[in-house]
Amino acid sequence: MTVSAFDDVTVLVPTLNEAATIGDVVTDFRAAGFDDVLVVDGGSTDDTREVAREAGARVVTQSGSGKGQAVREAVAKHVDAPNVLMLDGDGTYRAEDADAMLDPLRSGAADHVIGNRFADMRSGAMTALNRLGNRLINGAFGVIHGESFGDILSGYRAFTRASFERMHLTADGFGIETEMAVECAKREIPTTVVPITYLPRPSGSNTNLHPVRDGGIIILELYRRAKTNNPLFYFGSIGAASTIVGGMVAAYVGVEWVTRQVSHEVLAVVAAFAILVGVQLLMFGVLADLILSLHRERLREDGTE
Structure with a gap:
């Protein structure tokens, strides 16, 4: 054969x-x-x-x-x-x-x-x-x-x-x-x-x-x-986008108040919320990335990955 x-x-x-x-x-x-x-x-x-x-x-x-x-x-x-x-x-x-x-x-x-x-x-x-x-x-x-x-x-x-x-x-x-x-x-x-x-x-x-x-x-x-392989990128990108959008809205509110004395209370709240959420997501991404790195290091030491 x-x-x-x-x-x-x-x-x-x-x-x-x-x-x-x-x-x-x-x-x-x-x-x-x-x-x-x-x-x-x-x-x-x-x-x-x-x-x-x-x-x-x-x-x-x-x-x-x-x-x-x-x-x-x-x-x-x-x-x-x-x-x-x-x-x-x-x-x-x-x-x-x-x-x-x-x-x-x-x-x-x-x-x-x-x-x-x-x-x-x-x-x-x-x-x-x-x-x-x-x-x-x-x-x-x-x-x-x-x-x-x-x-x-x-x-x-x-x-x-x-x-x-x-x-x-x-x-x-x-x-x-x-x-x-x-x-x-x-x-x-x-x-x-x-x-x-x-x-x-x-x-x-x-x-x-x-x-x-x-x-x-x-x-x-x-x-x-x-989300599971690079959480810093996943949460960081969303957080960065939210922070940038919030910053742009906040800048618009500030310019309107300084130049025209027009207040945009609702937009100001939206801007603050977007910036707060964005910063929290960035922090969460950093922590998640740290946890993932420690987890991978432990797996290498245990010889399971």
């Missing part, structure tokens, strides 16, 4: 209406030596499941909806291999990059690997709007979470099943990649970034991504996750 070099890997491909591309994706990875290609379908209305089976994939239909739910369910119920190589079924990622993605896992250098699409992005692979959105989100991630993973929205990932099980993931849709990046930073999961080639979608295939809607969801997810 022939033993594959990738017996320790499950190729995980979440799909939704990818009949135009999924056959080639499965064929390419099986030709590269991956025997276990798992396609998790989100209820496609085209021939995605049939095409994937004919190409040699193991196909399951997820019980819920959304990419995030598909990934969580797949790892929990359908993956036995210690390593997972995750990618989209739209034909934009290459099987030729799989070795580079898996090498850090096998060498022990990392438990989570992100493929950097910007290292070799082919012409037409991403619109100017999507490029700008990706850059802004990656920059926001670096500011909020103190890590630079290069391309946190990349759908090409390699990770150990053990590291995935350490993550607390709740996103159902495209926010799953952002959540995984945040969890890697929060739980100090060894993470590395490798350059990959990112191809344009083949003609005839349609994207399931809605840039404005999904971009907004991702930004909100980044901010929401900052």
Whole structure:
């Protein structure tokens, strides 16, 4: 019996209406030596499941909806291999990059690997709007979470099943990649970034991504996750905004009183309240950040993180 070099890997491909591309994706990875290609379908209305089976994939239909739910369910119920190589079924990622993605896992250098699409992005692979959105989100991630993973929205990932099980993931849709990046930073999961080639979608295939809607969801997810990973930023930003607004209202009230002898009692109360709340939130953010730092230090000393 022939033993594959990738017996320790499950190729995980979440799909939704990818009949135009999924056959080639499965064929390419099986030709590269991956025997276990798992396609998790989100209820496609085209021939995605049939095409994937004919190409040699193991196909399951997820019980819920959304990419995030598909990934969580797949790892929990359908993956036995210690390593997972995750990618989209739209034909934009290459099987030729799989070795580079898996090498850090096998060498022990990392438990989570992100493929950097910007290292070799082919012409037409991403619109100017999507490029700008990706850059802004990656920059926001670096500011909020103190890590630079290069391309946190990349759908090409390699990770150990053990590291995935350490993550607390709740996103159902495209926010799953952002959540995984945040969890890697929060739980100090060894993470590395490798350059990959990112191809344009083949003609005839349609994207399931809605840039404005999904971009907004991702930004909100980044901010929401900052509450437990960077409370100083989370509460401090709200506090700073409240203090600035209160200060501006107070300045207006002062100018009106000095120049026109007009009093704005209600606005004065609003300004005082906004400034008071803002300062309290800033103080709370500092205290929460101190508590979090002490908690992390204790976990390191106990060897539990």
